[in-house]
Amino acid sequence: MSRRAPAPLPDACPCGRPATYADCCGRYHHGPLALMAPDPESLMRSRYSAFVKDERAYLLATWYPSARPAVIEPPEPGLQWLGLDVKRAELQGPDHGLVEFVARSKLGGRAHRLHEISAFVREGGRWFYLRAQV
Numbered sequence: 069m070s071r072r073a074p075a076p077l078p079d080a081c082p083c084g085r086p087a088t089y090a091d092c093c094g095r096y097h098h099g100p101l102a103l104m105a106p107d108p109e110s111l112m113r114s115r116y117s118a119f120v121k122d123e124r125a126y127l128l129a130t131w132y133p134s135a136r137p138a139v140i141e142p143p144e145p146g147l148q149w150l151g152l153d154v155k156r157a158e159l160q161g162p163d164h165g166l167v168e169f170v171a172r173s174k175l176g177g178r179a180h181r182l183h184e185i186s187a188f189v190r191e192g193g194r195w196f197y198l199r200a201q202v
Contacts, residue, residue, distance in 0.1 A: 108165030
C-alpha cells in the first residue's frame with residue numbers, strides 16, 4: 069500500500085518548512101519580526117523565500133553592510149525556484165554560523181542547482197548574511 073505525501077499548505081512557504089508563508093518567512097519579510105530571524109538557518113530560509121518572492125529590499129537589508137552589493141538585479145523573466153534543501157546549519161560561537169544548502173531553479177527549460185556554504189554573523193542582535201565560503 070503506497071502512502072501519499074501530504075498536500076502542500078495553501079500559500080506554503082517557499083523555504084520548505086511546513087508552514088504558510090505568513091507564519092514562516094513572511095513574518096521576517098514584513099511585520100513586527102521584520103529583519104529579526106532568530107538564527108542563521110531561519111535567515112537563510114527567509115533569504116531564499118525573498119528570492120522566490122522578489123523581496124530585493126529584504127535581501128539587501130539582511131546582507132552584512134560591508135559585503136552588501138549596491139543593488140540586486142531583478143530576476144530573469146521566466147525564472148522558477150523549485151526548492152531549498154538545507155544540508156546543515158551550525159553555530160560557530162554565539163555570533164557566527166554556517167548554513168550549507170542546495171537551491172534549485174529552472175530558467176529557459178534548464179535546471180540549475182546552487183550548492184553553497186554561507187557564513188552568517190550577528191551584530192546588534194540581528195543576523196546578517198556575510199558571504200559564501202570558498
